[in-house]
Amino acid sequence: MDYAEFLKNLSIAELNEMQQEVIKKAFKADDLMLLAPTGSGKTLAFLLPLISQLRPDGTGVQALIVAPSRELSLQIEQVFRTMKTSYKVSICYGGHSVKVEQNSLSEAPAVIIGTPGRLADHILRKSFDARTIKMVVLDEFDKSLQMGFHDQLAILFKAMSGKQRHLLTSATRLDVWPDFLPFKNPETINYLKDEADSKLELKLVHTKSTDKVETLMRLVAGFNQEVCLVFCNHREAVDRISALLNKHQFEHGVLHGAMEQIDREKNLIKFRAGAHNVLIATDLASRGLDIPEIKHVVHYQLPPKEEAFIHRNGRTARMHADGKAYLVIADDESLPDYIDKSIATHPVHPKLQLPPAPLFVCLYISAGKKDKISKGDIVGLLTKKGGLSSSDIGIITSLDFSSYVAVKRSLANQALSKIKNEKLKNKKVKIEVAN
DSSP, X not given: OOOHHHHHHTTOOSOOHHHHHHHHHHTTOSEEEEEOOTTSOHHHHHHHHHHHTOOTTOOSOOEEEEOSSHHHHHHHHHHHHHTTOSSOEEEEOTTSOHHHHHHHHHSOOSEEEXXXXXXXXXXXXXXXXXXXXXXXXXXXXXXXXXXXXXXXXHHHHHHSOSOOEEEEEXXXXXXXXXXXXXXXXOEXXXXXXXXXXXXXXEEEEEEOGGGXXXXXXXXXXXXXXXXXXXXXXXXHHHHHHHHXXXXXXOOOEEEOTTSOHHHHHHHHHHHHHTSOSEEEEOGGGSSSOOOOOBSEEEESSOOSSHHHHHHHHTTBSGGGOEEEEEEEEETTOOOOTTSOTTOXXXXXXXXXXXXXXXXXEEEEESOOGGGTOOHHHHHHHHHHTSOOOGGGEEEEXXXXXXXXXXEEHHHHHHHHHHSTTOEETTEEOOEEEOO
């Protein structure tokens, strides 16, 4: 199959070495395991061979992609849709309307993407017939196991014919294979060795325990709006840091498991679009999320296990790029055994100097994909009626019933005033700065 048109739609010039090897071996091996670091292009590596094996005249669901989180599922769906194949795709995840999903599944899509729990729920509801599935992708499979999805995955495999092919991706090796898998020794492609070539630089930030949050804020302010991800072990710490940043009107986003799904999506959308350049998060953000290249990773709290530390750092210095990771250590804390004690100290400015606001702001539009609103429609409204040029418009994200568009902060209010009473594709919509 010629992938040129798909790559063009994704604005990708050529496939990397890993992607080429996966595509080549996926046609020969019934069971394939890809070990590769975060940010290496695994999504495209499995989507291209999967699409090649779909049949235009096929009936029923032909392929299933299982991901451990809603965010990763949405990311995969976005890549699939951007490629503009002729195949129908449906997505299923917790927090999404079951009725909307069942309606989408009623006419069997060629591909289903989803999380283990919601997919298992649809199997039990008989929303789709899994016996027609010819290919299964288990993305971030090790993460699904760590999150305890054994029972849900077992339901999925029990519903299938047992004749399907399998492609698994993982950022860590598996020593024990679960019993529910219909295979035990897949052919393995290992690119984890590339992590050793990463140009990640570790820095130590010392602070008094009573000043730790303030020290963190001064550290992050010193990055001067370069993209930064701050990791905490607990959501309470995320909220505590966020409260201080809000007090100083410091633009940022937060991400943790106790948040409503729409708020998690919205904060990630703003982060990707450059409306927030700082994201305070738990380990929910350490793997599998489609977030931009991170210049700075900050460990406000260090994880107890080295594996989690490695995955956090995988958000920066990806695929041979350089980056820095900062370890914020209070005077009553000690470094875990997996950290080299000879790390250089990074000085933090004694006074808070707030950086300028991010270049972009996100606008919310109360219409999305299900309303037949395209990104072109949004650009057309902002340029023809809002007085913006295409260079004033950043990333556009379309959800089922809403859309978000990044526009230059200095022009946002002016554009909003001009389009206040305008319709979008003859539909009256609400447009405002996303809160």
